[in-house]
Amino acid sequence: MKKALSIGNALIAIAAGVLVLLGYLLPELLGTLRTLLVQWAVILAAFALLLGIINLVMVHGKRLTTPKASLNKLYSAVLLLSLILTILLVGIATPTSFWSVWLVSTFQVPVEASLLAVLAVVLVYSASRLLSRRLHWTSLLFLGTVVLVLLGMAPLLFIGEVPILSSLRQWLASVPALAGARGLLLGVALGAIATGLRILMGVDRPYGD
């Protein structure tokens, strides 16, 4: 029974994947079916969001009930309380109401902005540590390019804009950086094609056996 169910799951997934793919290649023939299947996927994804919230409550609820005392318990309690209050507030006042927007702009945005500031510091620190971790000519090239681009981005203190730096930055961005980015993206695209084909062939089954 379990085996049959597993084969059934795989057949449904492969058939849906092949139909959606062919829908892109043959839009006149299978375009409508592709749209329908993608719409179903969107509806399922919305239900997955509910499951995700249940998972979040479960993980933090479990953390709250562990006997070990830690600061994480407080964080989990704050998270669960915020979740309940947000659901209540947005549920009563509708998602586009003043209070819903206020909630996001007062709590979510400032906290994320502060994390973004921390990220900037982390990146500078990581770049400075790069040479000690990987002393290689590519690391030097990376850091050199970063410094050149930064210097060419804005007018320098007391000097103002240095035209040669600005032109160099522009050339770096439009020639070597663009070529490198396209090369990386081609590699990523080929990798994504390979991954997709393995799923369509039923070799990889991320939906479980």
Next chain:
Amino acid sequence: MNLVFDNFNTILGFLLLALALGLTIFFIIRDRSRNLAGPNPLRLLRDISAFTRFRRAVGISVEAGQRLHISLGRGGINGLPGGATFIGLTMLNRCARAASISDCPPVATSGESLTAVLSQDTLRSVYADLGAERRYDPASGRLSGLTPLSYAAGVMPDIHDEHVTASILAGHFGSEVGLLVEAGERIHSLSVAGSDSLSAQAVLYAAAEEPLIGEELFAGGAYLGAGPAHIASLFMQDILRWIVVGVIALGAILKLVGVWP
């Protein structure tokens, strides 16, 4: 036929997919018939130090009873980030199998609800496959946050508090991945990280101990022993890459001599 294939791009896309599929099947059959994969299929592949170190870290984590962390990013399965998410799920599968005998089962975090559900399903099916259903804990596949920075904020304490020996970050990330790598760095755990996004790759090159650049991320399944199809996919990618390089070079020459408009 012309009515259906109404433009050049469609035909090209169709041919590319057919070629990719044909090559993958050819390499799977060839490797099976010649038993090329053999007992050590990794000898067929070039060395990527990130995976060598990660495999070692998996062994250490199992022996020391410590945890592995697999971050699947915040990409879903719809759209472009899907490829990176799927390869992350394959790596999760391999890590869960390798660490199934450990006292601390691996934990998977994601920033998208569908990916979180799939990570739970992957873990559940691995334990079911190994006949250890009771070891499966739904809380080991977690949704950590739904926006880039809330995801990072949700994962950082997990890396810190769960005494993680090694983290593999495979999926769709943005520059917030720097915070995750830094969290691992602070507890001296190994971070192997790759993403399909260019901004994340730039951050990872500077911040991660073992970054996976470009298509290296998609080789993860082959290097972690996910089977001959993954190795065949790598051969297929190599051939397609050379074809793309050839087409680009030819296009550049034609443009240079003025044949191409």
